[in-house]
Amino acid sequence: MNALFLLRPHFVSNPLLCKRAVNRLSGFTKPATSHLPTIYALSTPANQTSAIAIIRVSGTHSRYIYNRLTNSSVSPPNRKAILRNIYLPSSVGSKQHRHHDQYGAKILLDSSLLLYFQAPYSFTGEDVLELHVHGGKAVVNGILKAIDSLHDRNSGKDIRFALPGDFSRRAFQNGKFDLTQLEGIKDLIDSETESQRRSALSSFNGENRVLFENWRNSIIANMAQLTAIIDFADDNSQEIDNTDMIFHGVENNIKRLRDEIFSFIQKVEKSSILQDGIRLVLLGAPNVGKSSLVNSLTNDDISIVSDIPGTTRDSIDAMITINGYKVIICDTAGIRAKSADKIEILGIERARKKSIQSDLCLFIVDATDFPNLLPEDILNHLSSHEFEGKRVVIVVNKSDLVSKEEMVRAVNKLENRFSVSYPIVSVSCKTKGGIELLIDILTRNFKHLSQSSADSSPIVVSKRVTEILKNDVFYGLEEFLNSKDFDNDIVMATENLRYASDGIAKITGQAIGIEDILDSVFSKFCIGK
Numbered sequence: 001m002n003a004l005f006l007l008r009p010h011f012v013s014n015p016l017l018c019k020r021a022v023n024r025l026s027g028f029t030k031p032a033t034s035h036l037p038t039i040y041a042l043s044t045p046a047n048q049t050s051a052i053a054i055i056r057v058s059g060t061h062s063r064y065i066y067n068r069l070t071n072s073s074v075s076p077p078n079r080k081a082i083l084r085n086i087y088l089p090s091s092v093g094s095k096q097h098r099h100h101d102q103y104g105a106k107i108l109l110d111s112s113l114l115l116y117f118q119a120p121y122s123f124t125g126e127d128v129l130e131l132h133v134h135g136g137k138a139v140v141n142g143i144l145k146a147i148d149s150l151h152d153r154n155s156g157k158d159i160r161f162a163l164p165g166d167f168s169r170r171a172f173q174n175g176k177f178d179l180t181q182l183e184g185i186k187d188l189i190d191s192e193t194e195s196q197r198r199s200a201l202s203s204f205n206g207e208n209r210v211l212f213e214n215w216r217n218s219i220i221a222n223m224a225q226l227t228a229i230i231d232f233a234d235d236n237s238q239e240i241d242n243t244d245m246i247f248h249g250v251e252n253n254i255k256r257l258r259d260e261i262f263s264f265i266q267k268v269e270k271s272s273i274l275q276d277g278i279r280l281v282l283l284g285a286p287n288v289g290k291s292s293l294v295n296s297l298t299n300d301d302i303s304i305v306s307d308i309p310g311t312t313r314d315s316i317d318a319m320i321t322i323n324g325y326k327v328i329i330c331d332t333a334g335i336r337a338k339s340a341d342k343i344e345i346l347g348i349e350r351a352r353k354k355s356i357q358s359d360l361c362l363f364i365v366d367a368t369d370f371p372n373l374l375p376e377d378i379l380n381h382l383s384s385h386e387f388e389g390k391r392v393v394i395v396v397n398k399s400d401l402v403s404k405e406e407m408v409r410a411v412n413k414l415e416n417r418f419s420v421s422y423p424i425v426s427v428s429c430k431t432k433g434g435i436e437l438l439i440d441i442l443t444r445n446f447k448h449l450s451q452s453s454a455d456s457s458p459i460v461v462s463k464r465v466t467e468i469l470k471n472d473v474f475y476g477l478e479e480f481l482n483s484k485d486f487d488n489d490i491v492m493a494t495e496n497l498r499y500a501s502d503g504i505a506k507i508t509g510q511a512i513g514i515e516d517i518l519d520s521v522f523s524k525f526c527i528g529k
């Protein structure tokens with residue numbers, strides 16, 4: 001009891017938690033953000049013509065805006081799509097002349113589909129109005145201006161254009177989502193590939209939030225045990241008769257938690273490849289078909305294909321998607337020992353470096369050139385110390401120009417020359433034969449590269465979350481475990497645990513003084529989000 005009492009001020013000093021608690025106790029009355037201005041913004045891309053554009057309004061005056069724009073006094077139906085004419089509203093106190101045409105009729109701005117979500121059952125937890133208007137620039141600008149004209153602070157109608165991330169911030173402030181979920185939504189919007197979409201969706205669904213909350217609860221429970229010892233130590237209470245046992249128990253719990261968090265961070269680091277893109281480098285002698293292979297994998301003419309050896313004189317990077325994976329493909333200059341061209345020599349050097357930094361290397365050979373299948377300089381490079389442990393797939397190209405027997409001979413030669421058994425695929429960039437199989441092999445490699453174990457799914461969290469996990473949470477637990485003599489100074493040891501638990505609170509947005517955190521998180525969102 002006493003220990004819990006000691007911890008309680010930590011929670012009550014968080015205004016957000018207090019507001020939510022009050023809301024819970026009193027039954028829902030108003031959103032915690034009801035004192036803030038009503039915000040509005042275009043939620044679809046700006047300055048683009050489209051069939052439909054969506055303007056979103058959130059806040060106390062959403063209904064007022066609906067009434068003024070539709071020139072009606074009835075409440076909008078809740079959560080039901082309705083078609084309404086939108087008019088230019090007469091501004092407060094004006095004689096209304098500007099808002100009627102020459103015959104005195106109201107000026108029609110658009111005929112739009114409207115959706116009204118009454119608080120608290122909306123994205124932001126406030127009253128929300130969505131206007132699905134026709135996507136012409138003049139229509140959108142006219143309606144945005146019309147909403148803006150309703151701002152009148154004197155009569156308490158505080159209505160302003162939303163800042164980046166404003167809607168999400170309101171959702172957070174009203175306890176609809178925690179920060180990890182909102183960052184998940186941002187990642188979902190930003191995701192370019194299927195694998196990014198899947199991992200962002202799991203953040204948004206709150207899978208990480210539940211995990212983080214469990215960690216925090218566990219740290220707090222262990223802190224409570226230590227705090228109880230601090231409390232009872234002075235009054236020689238009989239209630240704590242075996243402090244050593246408690247210390248030992250807490251130490252074991254924290255060790256387990258530290259290991260769990262460590263393996264989570266490792267998974268996150270492995271999965272970050274999904275966001276950054278897998279670096280796939282193509283290596284090979286001149287004219288073997290590297291550029292043709294890039295084009296076959298992308299169905300695009302990114303690389304210049306020509307039969308003059310040395311056409312690609314430097315590395316070319318392109319972002320492509322292979323089976324839902326973001327891949328930074330790099331077509332390099334053909335590696336050859338003798339070149340007089342200075343730019344080509346530089347290009348060859350860069351190709352070597354790029355291949356060392358790559359996540360996966362495709363080594364392409366020309367099936368028609370059996371004597372030079374494996375040029376000595378490339379073989380040396382692939383067997384070099386720097387290249388050790390690299391993932392390599394050997395591609396035998398131009399299969400359309402050789403017989404089956406010749407292909408088998410080429411594959412055998414390659415198998416015998418390498419000490420490591422790399423996968424070998426024969427393809428033809430001309431007929432596209434074997435390309436499917438190559439994509440299959442690549443996909444399997446991408447999967448391994450982004451997952452820490454076969455049965456685990458990739459975990460994507462923001463860089464902010466990763467940094468806090470490492471620098472606050474893991475660090476706090478490590479410091480706690482490192483303070484070997486912590487039984488001499490339990491208060492200090494407990495502080496380390498508090499540091500770790502505050503770190504998790506920063507991640508989910510429950511920390512004290514989080515305004516700075518919120519500013520930095522939401523400033524990265526787009527307007528209208």
Ligand SMILES: Nc1nc2c(ncn2[C@@H]2O[C@H](COP(=O)(O)OP(=O)(O)OP(=O)(O)O)[C@@H](O)[C@H]2O)c(=O)[nH]1
Pocket residue numbers: 284285286287288289290291292293304305306307308309310311312313332333334397398399400401427428429430431
């Ligand atoms: N028949 C046939 N020709 C191919 C195939 N792949 C590439 N070629 C041809 O081989 C020549 C060289 O192809 P590139 O893709 O430019 O070769 P590269 O390795 O990028 O060449 P560098 O830029 O010199 O390093 C071109 O004439 C291609 O059309 C294939 O599978 N079959």
